[in-house]
Amino acid sequence: MNVIRLIAWREYLENVRTKGFWAGILLLPLMVTGVFLIQSTLSESAPTRYYLLVDQSGQYRDTVESAVELEHQRRVLQSFMNYLLDNRKERDLELTAANARSVADQLVDDIDEDETSALNEWIENGGLNFALTLVTPYLKEDAPPFESPEQLFIEAPLPEGVDPTLAPPLLIEQLRPYLRGERRIAVEGENREIFALILVPGDVNDHILRPGIMPSPDQSQYRGVQYWGRNLTDTRLPDAIERSLNTRVRSQEFARNGVDNALVRNIQRTRLALSKLDPLANDGEEAVSMADTFRQYAPVGFVYFMLLALMQSVQYLLTNTIEEKSNRILEVLLASVTPNELLMGKMLGIGLSSVTTLTAWLLSLFLILNFYESAETSTLVEIIGIILSSELVPWFIFYCLAGYALYAGIFLAIGSLCSTLKEAQGMMIPIFITMMIPITISPFVVMDPNGTLFRALSWFPPFTPFLMINRAAANPPLIDLLGTSLLLLLSILLVMWLSGRVFRQGLLRSGQPPRILELLRMMRTDSH
Amino acid sequence: MYESALTLENVSKQYGNFTAVDDICLQIPRASVYGFLGPNGAGKTTTMRMILDIIRPSSGNISILGHRSALEVRNRIGYLPEEKGLYKKMKVSALITYFACLKGMGKKAAQQRAKELLATYGLQDYSDARIESLSKGMSQKVQVLAAVAHNPELVILDEPFSGLDPVNQQVLEVLINNLSDNGQTVIFSTHIMEHAERLCDQILLIAGGRKIFDGSVTEAKSLVPRRVLLETAGDVSGLKNLAAVVKMIAIENEPGTDPQWLVEISNEAHPQDILKYCFDQGIPLSRFEFAESSLHDVFVNLVGKTGREQNPG
Numbered sequence: 001m002n003v004i005r006l007i008a009w010r011e012y013l014e015n016v017r018t019k020g021f022w023a024g025i026l027l028l029p030l031m032v033t034g035v036f037l038i039q040s041t042l043s044e045s046a047p048t049r050y051y052l053l054v055d056q057s058g059q060y061r062d063t064v065e066s067a068v069e070l071e072h073q074r075r076v077l078q079s080f081m082n083y084l085l086d087n088r089k090e091r092d093l094e095l096t097a098a099n100a101r102s103v104a105d106q107l108v109d110d111i112d113e114d115e116t117s118a119l120n121e122w123i124e125n126g127g128l129n130f131a132l133t134l135v136t137p138y139l140k141e142d143a144p145p146f147e148s149p150e151q152l153f154i155e156a157p158l159p160e161g162v163d164p165t166l167a168p169p170l171l172i173e174q175l176r177p178y179l180r181g182e183r184r185i186a187v188e189g190e191n192r193e194i195f196a197l198i199l200v201p202g203d204v205n206d207h208i209l210r211p212g213i214m215p216s217p218d219q220s221q222y223r224g225v226q227y228w229g230r231n232l233t234d235t236r237l238p239d240a241i242e243r244s245l246n247t248r249v250r251s252q253e254f255a256r257n258g259v260d261n262a263l264v265r266n267i268q269r270t271r272l273a274l275s276k277l278d279p280l281a282n283d284g285e286e287a288v289s290m291a292d293t294f295r296q297y298a299p300v301g302f303v304y305f306m307l308l309a310l311m312q313s314v315q316y317l318l319t320n321t322i323e324e325k326s327n328r329i330l331e332v333l334l335a336s337v338t339p340n341e342l343l344m345g346k347m348l349g350i351g352l353s354s355v356t357t358l359t360a361w362l363l364s365l366f367l368i369l370n371f372y373e374s375a376e377t378s379t380l381v382e383i384i385g386i387i388l389s390s391e392l393v394p395w396f397i398f399y400c401l402a403g404y405a406l407y408a409g410i411f412l413a414i415g416s417l418c419s420t421l422k423e424a425q426g427m428m429i430p431i432f433i434t435m436m437i438p439i440t441i442s443p444f445v446v447m448d449p450n451g452t453l454f455r456a457l458s459w460f461p462p463f464t465p466f467l468m469i470n471r472a473a474a475n476p477p478l479i480d481l482l483g484t485s486l487l488l489l490l491s492i493l494l495v496m497w498l499s500g501r502v503f504r505q506g507l508l509r510s511g512q513p514p515r516i517l518e519l520l521r522m523m524r525t526d527s528h
Numbered sequence: 529m530y531e532s533a534l535t536l537e538n539v540s541k542q543y544g545n546f547t548a549v550d551d552i553c554l555q556i557p558r559a560s561v562y563g564f565l566g567p568n569g570a571g572k573t574t575t576m577r578m579i580l581d582i583i584r585p586s587s588g589n590i591s592i593l594g595h596r597s598a599l600e601v602r603n604r605i606g607y608l609p610e611e612k613g614l615y616k617k618m619k620v621s622a623l624i625t626y627f628a629c630l631k632g633m634g635k636k637a638a639q640q641r642a643k644e645l646l647a648t649y650g651l652q653d654y655s656d657a658r659i660e661s662l663s664k665g666m667s668q669k670v671q672v673l674a675a676v677a678h679n680p681e682l683v684i685l686d687e688p689f690s691g692l693d694p695v696n697q698q699v700l701e702v703l704i705n706n707l708s709d710n711g712q713t714v715i716f717s718t719h720i721m722e723h724a725e726r727l728c729d730q731i732l733l734i735a736g737g738r739k740i741f742d743g744s745v746t747e748a749k750s751l752v753p754r755r756v757l758l759e760t761a762g763d764v765s766g767l768k769n770l771a772a773v774v775k776m777i778a779i780e781n782e783p784g785t786d787p788q789w790l791v792e793i794s795n796e797a798h799p800q801d802i803l804k805y806c807f808d809q810g811i812p813l814s815r816f817e818f819a820e821s822s823l824h825d826v827f828v829n830l831v832g833k834t835g836r837e838q839n840p841g
Contacts, residue, residue, distance in 0.1 A: 017617070
């Protein structure tokens with residue numbers, strides 16, 4: 001045991017003393033920080049878009065303008081929601097929609113449920129000023145004042161000399177240089193690039209599509225309101241305009257057919273709540289909260305974490321063995337320790353290196369999330385907190401260790417058979433494929449954890465750690481839990497025993513890695 | 529108490545159809561210095577690996593320090609493999625300490641021992657140097673020290689002199705002698721006969737996986753006839769009739785010099801008999817040289833044709 005400890009400690013020290021190890025530890029936090037910084041910089045630095053509006057019908061200018069305003073209010077509302085999440089006094093993901101304790105939480109829930117209705121309500125109630133008055137009592141005392149986002153879409157005047165009454169094709173021809181970005185328009189003393197042109201033709205109402213009436217084919221390209229814009233990916237403006245136009249057209253239709261428009265809107269906003277209840281919860285606590293949902297999905301997080309831990313170890317398990325083999329150290333070691341002691345020591349030491357890396361990642365992630373305060377990071381901290389407080393954590397630790405033991409033995413045996421990393425990569429492919437199958441089906445397992453197929457697959461030991469973590473949240477039958485665990489432990493012993501044999505014979509081997517038949521012979525025979 | 533440090537009984541090792549070691553029997557007394565001599569690929573390394581239970585014999589028995597497997601007494605054995613390698617990033621003293629600890633020494637004792645060894649063999653200035661910064665010869669010395677740091681009863685060194693300069697070869701000879709003086713058994717393999725001749729009490733000559741000779745250096749030398757070199761323009765054909773003479777071989781001489789003859793004499797004979805005969809017969813000698821047979825002669829003579837390069841082992 002002392003020898004195993006010595007080997008493990010040396011392996012551990014060798015790994016943690018490399019620059020690559022620390023680079024790996026620092027890389028993840030740097031990447032996470034980078035992502036947050038880039039996201040916030042991008043959202044703050046969203047450029048103002050200038051658009052042209054020509055309404056030849058004389059009916060839809062206000063609709064387009066209100067669409068733009070609605071889009072702006074949507075951004076204000078979203079920004080306000082983040083402000084609210086960051087600065088409200090109480091925040092508790094254990095709350096359900098039914099028992100929301102404050103106006104602020106009710107607002108959060110309403111927006112989660114139906115953003116359009118909430119937006120309408122928001123505007124009808126007086127928008128930001130009203131909302132601020134409403135939630136002020138629920139804000140922290142040191143909450144900073146809310147900063148409303150800038151207008152994103154601003155209408156630019158038509159260039160001088162352009163006649164808005166021209167036929168659409170002629171008008172477009174005149175405006176094309178501006179739409180292509182070749183020419184700019186002066187807005188408030190500065191030349192601005194035009195983002196889009198919204199052209200409402202005079203005969204636009206003839207293009208209204210009604211059920212049962214086919215549009216004429218010749219109008220197909222320029223049908224309805226024309227939106228001319230080079231940027232095909234930022235669809236916020238066309239989407240907002242389309243929504244508002246359709247609301248307007250439908251209102252007109254209601255009026256034309258003698259239906260009370262206000263009544264329709266009210267009916268449209270009528271909702272019937274769907275209470276999600278968990279029959280396994282205690283009486284009175286059956287309502288499913290956000291936290292419950294996160295807990296249900298926690299296993300998927302655990303599975304990916306386990307994959308990360310394994311992938312992190314694979315590199316060390318392979319490279320350390322291959323390096324010792326090519327540096328001719330193994331023969332010296334084999335005169336001092338048994339191959340099995342060497343195998344165990346390496347597994348332990350490298351496992352410890354991975355645990356160090358993952359712990360460092362988790363810690364740095366926590367630090368970053370706490371240091372970099374925003375609605376997203378705060379929610380992430382709470383989600384991680386919920387996952388870590390899950391009763392599945394002991395199962396996760398068991399399956400993670402078992403999964404590591406199962407796969408690490410195989411990786412070390414492969415390392416002992418190969419002289420270069422390139423050779424090892426070829427042998428790793430079947431192992432990686434085996435690992436990826438349960439990873440790929442993980443999201444489906446969460447949806448049907450005790451389904452026949454997943455129950456059957458759980459009994460295949462290489463899949464067991466991944467699938468049983470997923471299933472553990474859904475109270476699997478005891479026979480599955482105990483049976484698969486026992487089979488997994490027996491498989492670990494078998495793999496360790498076989499890997500020990502291959503490892504022992506592979507260590508002093510030179511030349512090409514063995515073919516499958518030779519490998520099987522190595523497993524069968526104890527002579528080396 | 530076991531008499532021999534090591535006993536091999538009919539030990540063989542086969543790899544498929546190839547026999548790397550063929551039916552070797554051997555007994556190595558305790559506290560002796562024993563040499564494994566043989567050409568490349570003779571089976572020396574394979575035999576050593578079998579002794580250490582790194583590989584197992586196909587047949588035969590091995591008894592080491594009174595045990596069936598070297599693994600049972602691994603803390604009492606030190607080993608330097610033929611292919612030398614060390615952890616390149618480790619520091620010299622930490623490396624010696626690590627290997628001593630693997631062999632059961634306490635950390636403090638191992639550190640102290642590393643310090644002493646480095647001082648004794650002139651490496652104290654490199655105590656904190658990383659292995660990768662050492663020359664090949666120096667790192668080989670460090671590896672030898674790591675192999676003996678735990679004061680093993682049996683030290684097995686596979687080609688310890690290869691790659692060392694003459695000065696360091698001498699240092700290694702001193703180390704082997706020190707181990708021997710300390711009562712430790714040393715087995716080493718080499719194909720440099722001078723080292724074996726100076727250091728070994730007994731030798732094993734092996735070629736093609738088979739044992740050619742096993743015994744003391746003196747016994748080995750007695751297997752090869754002693755030789756007298758004659759250079760003369762006279763007629764020496766009569767020498768063949770002397771009882772002391774086993775064989776006469778004419779040596780191709782350089783132009784302008786007298787013919788040369790190599791006269792092999794029996795172990796009982798005295799070289800002076802040859803000199804007396806030449807004097808009596810009035811044979812004019814321009815050169816008369818007598819040389820005791822060396823281990824080199826023994827090696828060339830016994831290994832002979834089988835000594836050509838074999839497959840690795």
